[in-house]
Amino acid sequence: MPIPRAVAVVTDGRRALVIKRYLRQESASACVMCEASNQPGPDCPGHHYAVLPGGHVEEGETAESTALRELHEETTLTARIDHLLWTGKHNGRPASYFLMTDVAGTPLLSGDEAEAHGPNNSFELLWAGADQFEELGLYPVDIRPPLTELLGA
Template sequence: MPIPRAAAVVTDGRRALVIKRYLRQMSAAACVMCEASAHTGPDCPGHHYAVLPGGHVEEGETAEAAALRELHEETTLTARIDHLLWTGHHNGRPASYYLMTEVTGTPVLSGDEAEAHNPDNHFELLWAATDQFDALGLYPPDIRPPLTELLGT
């Protein structure tokens, strides 16, 4: 059974906090984004995309707790959950996206993402408006409509 994913939706007016990514693996067979895009070549071409802060739900952890933990680990922000915004799938894994409220702090890349940051595995926090979602390749694409509706554009 796939490990569920939980993500935090942090907004600032009509923008959402995303992690802009560039990922290149040694081979397409080792790359989840090659698999998700049905890339057929042997070499991973590298992928530019963005995700909302989030990650694996650990054993014994609720999705809500995972979203809060991942938000803090990846961005140093703390928050409270307002409500479940959307459920779907992320690379074949069930995914839950929670709208955050009472967000405190200034977003700073931290945790595993800051440690793993290198030319083939690049992470960048940024505030994105809805008209940037397509160009950024916000993933999974199914999060774009509910997020656009939430942001009111």
């Protein structure tokens, strides 16, 4: 059974906090993004995309506590959960998307993402409006419509 994913949705007016990514693996077979896009061939071409802060639910955690933990680990922000926005799939895994409220701090890249940041695995926090989702490659694609609606765009 796939490990569930929990996601923190942080908004600022008509923008959402995203993690802009560039990922290139040594081979397509080692790359989850190559697998998700059914990339043919042995070589991973590298992928530019963006995701919302989040990660996998660890044993003994709730999806809610995971969303809060991942938000803090990836961005240094703290928050409370307002409510569950929607559920979906992320690379075949069930995913729960939670709207954050009472967000405190300044977003700074931290945790595993900051440690792994480099030429073939880069991370950048940024505020993105709905008009940027396609250009950034916001992933998974099916979150774009409900997020656009949430932002009132």
